[in-house]
Amino acid sequence: MRYQWHRFRNAALHVIVLAIVLAIGVLSLLPGQVRPHPFGSWTQLEHTTAYMVAAAVAVLFYAPKLKALHVFAYLSAYGVVLEVGQLFVPGRNAALIDVAADIMGISIGIGAAHLLAQKLPKLHATLLISARR
DSSP states (O other): OHHHHHHHHHHHHHHHHHHHHHHHHHHHHSOTTTSOOTTTTOHHHHHHHHHHHHHHHHHHHHTTTSOHHHHHHHHHHHHHHHHHHGGGSTTOOOOHHHHHHHHHHHHHHHHHHHHHHHHOHHHHHHHOOOSOO
């Protein structure tokens, strides 16, 4: 029974990460007039917040198997690909400042995740996606 719970928990954590990454992708590729703007005209704050959450969750859930440098590289590349994709979406444009905001958010998220893991190791241990305990 414990093993089944562990498998369910791991699957749920995978779904959370996937949902965050997919939400970033969908919101990044929606036409400009359709997409919600939770921070008004501060689109870089939206980028920073979204990628900060994605990076923190990925580092907290997948460490130490997925290194922070890999999270940084994967999410940075994802941000660049989505920015290029915006060139083909009506009402959207690609901007290097958005990529910079993505990278800043990723960096903050990784730093926050490492700080949380250090300060609350028992909580971090419960969040890890790992082999059977």
